[in-house]
Amino acid sequence: MAIEKMISHIKFSLFSPEMVRKLSAEKLLVPDTYNEDGYPIDGGLVDQRLGVIDPGLRCKTCGGRMRSCPGHFGHIELVRPVIHPEFSRVIYVLLKSTCQHCHHILVKKRQRSVVKKKVKKGEVVPGAADLGIITSKEEAVKALESADEAEAPILGSVPLKDAEKVKKVAICAKCDKPQAIVSFVKPSAFYLGKKQLLPSDVRDWLADIPNEELQELGFDPVYARPEWAIITALLVPPVTVRPSITLETGDRSEDDLTHKLVDIMRINQRLEANINAGAPQLIIEDLWELLQYHVTTYFNNETANIPPARHRSGRPLKTLSQRLKGKEGRFRYNLSGKRVNFSARTVISPDPNISINEVGVPMMVAEEMTIPINVTDWNIEACKKLILSEDYPKALYVLRTDGKRAKVTEKTKQEISDNLTSGSIIERQLCDGDTVLFNRQPSLHRISIMRHKVRVMPGKSFRLNLVVTPPYNADFDGDEMNLHVPQTDEARVEAELLMSVEGQVISPRHGHAIIKPQEDFVSGAYFMTRDATEFTREQACQLLAIANITNLPEPDRGQKYSGRLLFSELLPKDLNLKIKSKLGEVIEIKNGLLLKGSLEARAYENELIEKIFHMHGDQAVRTFLDSSTRMCIFGVTLHGFSVDVSNYTIGEESVKKMEAVASKARKEVDGLVMQFKNKTLERLPGRSLRETLEEKIMAILSRARDASGQIIEKDLGMDNNAIIMAKIGARGSILNAIQMSAMVGQQAVRGKRLTRGYGSRPLLHFKKKSLGADAHGFVSSCFKIGLTPQEFFFHSMGGRESLVNTAIRTARSGYMQRRLINALQDMVVQSDRSVRDSRGVLIQYTFGGDGADPKEVGASRQALEKVGEELEPDD
Amino acid sequence: MLGEKKHIDHFLVPLHEILPKEEAEKVMVFYKSPLTAFPKINDSDPIVKQIGAQVGDMIKITRKDATCENVYYRVVYEK
Numbered sequence: 001m002a003i004e005k006m007i008s009h010i011k012f013s014l015f016s017p018e019m020v021r022k023l024s025a026e027k028l029l030v031p032d033t034y035n036e037d038g039y040p041i042d043g044g045l046v047d048q049r050l051g052v053i054d055p056g057l058r059c060k061t062c063g064g065r066m067r068s069c070p071g072h073f074g075h076i077e078l079v080r081p082v083i084h085p086e087f088s089r090v091i092y093v094l095l096k097s098t099c100q101h102c103h104h105i106l107v108k109k110r111q112r113s114v115v116k117k118k119v120k121k122g123e124v125v126p127g128a129a130d131l132g133i134i135t136s137k138e139e140a141v142k143a144l145e146s147a148d149e150a151e152a153p154i155l156g157s158v159p160l161k162d163a164e165k166v167k168k169v170a171i172c173a174k175c176d177k178p179q180a181i182v183s184f185v186k187p188s189a190f191y192l193g194k195k196q197l198l199p200s201d202v203r204d205w206l207a208d209i210p211n212e213e214l215q216e217l218g219f220d221p222v223y224a225r226p227e228w229a230i231i232t233a234l235l236v237p238p239v240t241v242r243p244s245i246t247l248e249t250g251d252r253s254e255d256d257l258t259h260k261l262v263d264i265m266r267i268n269q270r271l272e273a274n275i276n277a278g279a280p281q282l283i284i285e286d287l288w289e290l291l292q293y294h295v296t297t298y299f300n301n302e303t304a305n306i307p308p309a310r311h312r313s314g315r316p317l318k319t320l321s322q323r324l325k326g327k328e329g330r331f332r333y334n335l336s337g338k339r340v341n342f343s344a345r346t347v348i349s350p351d352p353n354i355s356i357n358e359v360g361v362p363m364m365v366a367e368e369m370t371i372p373i374n375v376t377d378w379n380i381e382a383c384k385k386l387i388l389s390e391d392y393p394k395a396l397y398v399l400r401t402d403g404k405r406a407k408v409t410e411k412t413k414q415e416i417s418d419n420l421t422s423g424s425i426i427e428r429q430l431c432d433g434d435t436v437l438f439n440r441q442p443s444l445h446r447i448s449i450m451r452h453k454v455r456v457m458p459g460k461s462f463r464l465n466l467v468v469t470p471p472y473n474a475d476f477d478g479d480e481m482n483l484h485v486p487q488t489d490e491a492r493v494e495a496e497l498l499m500s501v502e503g504q505v506i507s508p509r510h511g512h513a514i515i516k517p518q519e520d521f522v523s524g525a526y527f528m529t530r531d532a533t534e535f536t537r538e539q540a541c542q543l544l545a546i547a548n549i550t551n552l553p554e555p556d557r558g559q560k561y562s563g564r565l566l567f568s569e570l571l572p573k574d575l576n577l578k579i580k581s582k583l584g585e586v587i588e589i590k591n592g593l594l595l596k597g598s599l600e601a602r603a604y605e606n607e608l609i610e611k612i613f614h615m616h617g618d619q620a621v622r623t624f625l626d627s628s629t630r631m632c633i634f635g636v637t638l639h640g641f642s643v644d645v646s647n648y649t650i651g652e653e654s655v656k657k658m659e660a661v662a663s664k665a666r667k668e669v670d671g672l673v674m675q676f677k678n679k680t681l682e683r684l685p686g687r688s689l690r691e692t693l694e695e696k697i698m699a700i701l702s703r704a705r706d707a708s709g710q711i712i713e714k715d716l717g718m719d720n721n722a723i724i725m726a727k728i729g730a731r732g733s734i735l736n737a738i739q740m741s742a743m744v745g746q747q748a749v750r751g752k753r754l755t756r757g758y759g760s761r762p763l764l765h766f767k768k769k770s771l772g773a774d775a776h777g778f779v780s781s782c783f784k785i786g787l788t789p790q791e792f793f794f795h796s797m798g799g800r801e802s803l804v805n806t807a808i809r810t811a812r813s814g815y816m817q818r819r820l821i822n823a824l825q826d827m828v829v830q831s832d833r834s835v836r837d838s839r840g841v842l843i844q845y846t847f848g849g850d851g852a853d854p855k856e857v858g859a860s861r862q863a864l865e866k867v868g869e870e871l872e873p874d875d
Numbered sequence: 876m877l878g879e880k881k882h883i884d885h886f887l888v889p890l891h892e893i894l895p896k897e898e899a900e901k902v903m904v905f906y907k908s909p910l911t912a913f914p915k916i917n918d919s920d921p922i923v924k925q926i927g928a929q930v931g932d933m934i935k936i937t938r939k940d941a942t943c944e945n946v947y948y949r950v951v952y953e954k
């Protein structure tokens with residue numbers, strides 16, 4: 001969206017009582033809604049002149065029916081004025097800055113002329129956001145300063161907040177009368193000295209301030225006379241704004257606003273009756289205050305210092321402010337975010353047996369959602385069959401050529417089917433193969449919404465292949481996802497061409513696979529392609545069959561089949577690849593035959609998938625992903641692959657070695673501390689002596705952990721499933737194994753050893769000012785055996801920091817990304833390869849400076865490799 | 876201080892050239908855009924002062940990136 005025109009300012013104004021009366025379709029007199037017959041009472045709160053919400057009735061103001069009548073405002077004449085609570089601060093400022101006797105502005109003459117000149121020159125523009133009081137910040141500061149030295153307020157240029165700080169002038173310059181202190185008690189009470197000002201007094205006072213002086217105060221008297229902030233005629237919104245709902249029992253349930261308005265009218269009537277009967281002033285003032293309460297809560301039922309008005313059930317009423325404010329308010333709930341039709345949402349669960357471009361849709365959802373089908377001479381028989389169908393693939397609605405919509409029911413279906421003509425549209429239930437969009441929030445990148453094909457299934461959850469899990473960042477611990485059904489051919493084609501899962505295998509961000517097998521699939525691939533892996537003929541047949549391969553190759557190991565041979569059946573015949581694996585061996589593929597090496601995460605997830613994508617395209621990579629993952633899982637299942645405590649148990653000898661490592665580290669630290677205390681420690685360049693010590697200690701302790709890592713790796717060895725997974729990149733790391741079976745290691749906060757706590761020591765279990773390893777968070781125990789209480793506490797300190805950091809990082813980077821996206825959202829790569837925004841303004845002459853699409857760039861390796869090179873000065 | 880040193884000599888500052896009027900015309904035709912649609916550069920920019928470009932001139936910038944060399948055009952505006 002290009003910004004063609006800018007809003008220079010918005011002017012808010014107050015309604016005068018005359019304006020309210022002019023706007024009003026009717027003066028409301030009866031504090032009630034419907035009579036016994038359920039008919040709207042004349043002059044009541046749902047009077048038919050305020051609009052109609054019942055079908056069949058006509059509006060008495062405009063003659064329109066339910067939908068055509070927009071609704072009309074009414075008004076209530078309050079017998080006694082009431083302060084508008086949302087404006088009480090403005091009123092307070094005005095009362096403070098005008099004389100309580102002559103109602104002229106309280107300013108020294110000299111300063112007034114300054115302000116007057118400013119108004120004339122247009123430097124102080126009356127009327128704007130803050131109810132007329134506007135200014136630049138600089139002006140406000142200047143005004144405040146000068147006010148201070150002269151002890152007088154200049155309000156015209158002081159924003160409301162600061163105006164209150166300005167000292168009060170003791171004597172009016174105009175009438176020479178002393179001023180009592182005006183005070184304000186939230187939400188709407190004003191006092192002059194000790195005497196309370198009645199709203200009518202306030203109104204008279206404000207009405208007396210001359211227009212010119214209001215201008216000096218920053219008001220625009222044409223649009224906002226301050227006395228209009230005291231309500232004498234209360235505007236009543238149309239019934240369309242506060243519709244009543246009819247319950248199943250037939251009872252009517254009124255909107256909260258209507259309830260509130262009834263309250264206001266009741267009290268208003270009682271007040272009137274009491275005044276007319278000549279009741280004592282005390283009773284009248286009590287009722288008046290009650291009226292004020294009801295009006296206040298009508299505007300905002302969360303006003304500070306007053307109890308919220310409640311429903312009979314005890315639920316606080318939702319009045320005007322509550323309708324708009326906050327997350328559930330009109331703006332954030334209904335305007336910024338809307339609900340859409342043709343969408344479904346439910347919990348997701350995994351299904352490795354469906355293709356990556358499919359989504360398992362529960363029957364319940366498929367029966368509810370529809371797709372419009374154009375009836376033609378060629379499909380009319382099929383359409384009739386859908387209409388007449390008894391069960392699942394059914395047509396639910398028919399849109400006839402005359403534009404009328406007919407629901408297909410048991411009674412009507414025969415007739416509808418008989419009268420079906422080409423050119424109509426039938427809406428049939430969702431079927432296998434239909435195009436849908438699948439989405440998981442937060443939708444942070446374009447691959448958070450992809451096109452899937454429907455696969456209708458029993459059960460109540462959406463099913464998705466585990467391989468599409470990474471782009472959605474989905475897991476199955478209760479995650480829910482949304483599904484949208486495109487309704488037009490154009491939308492479907494666009495989704496199929498641009499958003500299909502198989503087309504998104506390579507991420508547009510870094511050019512590597514993002515739809516990729518993980519965890520057990522990688523373990524499976526490694527297991528399948530290990531030297532030792534062999535299968536019998538029967539197993540080989542099963543493995544190939546599960547991968548949809550019907551051709552059994554010649555056995556390569558006598559009677560048996562190597563895992564590599566079977567895996568090779570999945571590879572394209574023209575695939576050649578020679579890479580070094582994470583395990584240090586060479587993986588070689590020649591003409592689609594895996595000759596040597598075992599697959600690990602990088603080779604499988606990236607190299608193979610990317611290569612197949614670039615060589616043979618999306619469908620090839622889809623079938624490869626589908627069948628290879630199934631084969632890998634089946635293969636590893638035949639063998640069995642699991643982890644238990646024994647995988648993290650080291651031998652006695654290693655335990656001893658570990659103890660030696662820990663005590664050696666401790667000793668070294670103690671030695672350093674000694675050196676530090678004797679001042680024999682050599683200072684590192686740019687460091688203080690203390691910093692040198694810390695640095696050296698950290699080095700020793702991390703060396704200790706590295707040493708234990710080697711012991712662990714040696715002890716547990718490559719036939720340990722936990723270590724295998726860590727090494728091939730399937731799950732976990734060597735560090736996890738170290739921490740579980742040998743030593744948790746040094747804990748750190750802000751990259752330093754733990755120091756905070758009881759001043760001279762982190763915990764009082766240690767000597768004061770101790771610098772030793774144990775006193776500052778060195779955890780030599782492992783998780784399997786358990787931590788000492790002190791170690792546990794230190795570990796929690798370190799753990800807390802990383803927890804806080806992730807929380808802060810996600811929040812901050814999320815907002816940062818949102819701002820970037822908003823700034824860049826309408827930039828498009830044009831056909832001349834330039835990048836422009838929607839106004840046609842050039843941003844880049846070639847996309848990215850090199851016109852490279854990261855998704856395709858992998859195809860030509862050289863380009864990719866060059867990207868990594870560092871920028872160096874050339875001479 | 877650094878006043879004597881020419882900015883243009885720094886390796887991070889790519890080559891800036893003033894485009895002759897006819898050349899600039901060609902660029903505008905190629906991109907089918909008026910001068911106002913082109914990216915801007917202030918006349919107060921050190922490199923603009925250095926090469927002596929005037930307000931309204933189009934500057935051609937030749938950048939060497941990690942992947943390849945590319946050209947960029949900017950129009951001088953008064954600050």
Ligand SMILES: [Mg+2]
Pocket residue numbers: 474475476477478479
């Ligand atoms: Mg989850």
Ligand SMILES: [Zn+2]
Pocket residue numbers: 050051052059060061062063064069070071072
């Ligand atoms: Zn009407």
Ligand SMILES: [Zn+2]
Pocket residue numbers: 099100101102103104172173174175176177
């Ligand atoms: Zn006075």
